[in-house]
Amino acid sequence: MKKTVQNLQVISHRRLNSDHVVLELKSDEKLDGILPGQFANILVDGSQKVFLRRPFSIYLVDYNCNTISVLIKAIGDGTRILSDQSIGNQLSVIFPLGNGFILPATPTKVLLVGGGVGIAALMILAKMLKENGHQVVILLGAKRIVDLVELEEFAKYGTVYTTTEDGTHGTKGYVTDHSLFREECSSFGKIYTCGPEPMMKAVARLALIHHVNCEVSLENTMACGYGVCLCCITETIDGHRCVCTDGPVFDIKRLKWQI
């Protein structure tokens, strides 16, 4: 789908816990062909502190109702204002932006590793992988049990494992401490990951060691979201590239990460 700027209406507001919200936004136009991993850049109106749009992974798409959903964690002023939106409000949204995750060509066992609000990029990916006949294993990590959200939703599309840093749910520790990496990492045809950069680097390192293809979704700060401000660059083997247009999804072999 070509990128567009539209006023979308908030048609549902689902609060997951004290700071996580899923907003469902309806378009008047027919949506089609949005790729898993693409993002939407949303205007935060009426705030003097928030000047730029805020980018969010497209969490789910409903082509029958022409809606996209975004998972928002209220962290700063912009995300707080957006997570407090009421049903019926209009939001100016530029979407779909960026590239997407590449799905394996043949049925494959794949691992999705999400940390924190990075899980937002993985829901639509898990759904599409399942619909395309892949065997989906999902590993979600968080600090504490209260930060683990949408486990039942993820479970619709694959087997879900968890880790928490304080051990209140699943394996205690980081996602990379999970036995999946020790015991069956090589059995995966591909690993997809999105979350804090240290987590993605640790996952990418294990993927390289076990010779498994790996794609990561980056989240650099950006002004525009469509490749003209040149602010969100990351270092790649081809030089500086915009995360918003060359990414946000990158094959780890293209990134100049010291891992």
Next chain:
Amino acid sequence: MADLNIDIAGLKLKNPVLTASGTFGYGTEFEDFYDINTLGAFVVKGTTLHARQGNSYPRMAETPSGMLNAVGLQNGGIRYFVDHIYPKLLRFDTNILVNVSGSTVEEYIACAEQIDDLEHITGIELNISCPNVKEGGMAFGTSCPAAEAVVKSVRKVYRKHMMVKLSPNVTDITEIARVVENQGADSISLINTLLAMAIHAESRKPVLSTVTGGLSGPAVKPIALRMVWQVYNSVKIPIVGMGGIMNATDAIEFFLAGASAIQVGTANFIDPLATQHIISGIDDYLERHKFHSINEIIGELQL
């Protein structure tokens, strides 16, 4: 509909709305959003003789009513522009200006010479005001002798419209404006970004990798208006005003201060359709005030 045509020292524009260099890529990035031939002109990304990787991440900081950038003129160099970008611009039916920057006078000359050969490029915008490069850039725009040397040299090799983009990081903008006019500039564009910085208190570190960067957005508009007004009262050549223009009212203020045309910059990052709203809004203003032409409000500030 009012007459939006404007002639800037021979550069004929269908309307006075341009896009600012570094906020509009090479134009092609906006084609999904609207027909960019509706613009009076667009100014492509800052181009240098040699390819530049630009500065390291992070390059951007959001600030109250604005933002800082420290991109550092990332571009593929003039040969890359001529071979790979220029062919894609041939399909556009509007004025295209190339923003040119350099570390030495020789680099400016070499770059301008190659652009002079490009038939579809109607002018250059000589950037003597980039705050984000270590050598050259703003240094040429903050000293009268340096500005004189670069404008005079490029004028000798570049035959079409030469717009010179001034830096606001000076004590007296009118001195530089007069030097630029005397050395043969056809028009002056101002302002480039203001040298500024942002600090992250918790980590006690600068937000930008380069520590300082250029401030743009509505925060700079009052400064830009003041400088356009001062320069309008100091030179005879046309002025292209910019600095925090987000809507048609902002644009009208610049015309009243003395700008013959305006550039939309940072607004392109927030509303990709900003120029379209501004063009129609200027027309609405002129009709509402019963002006027939944009020319009737240029410099018409009522004192």
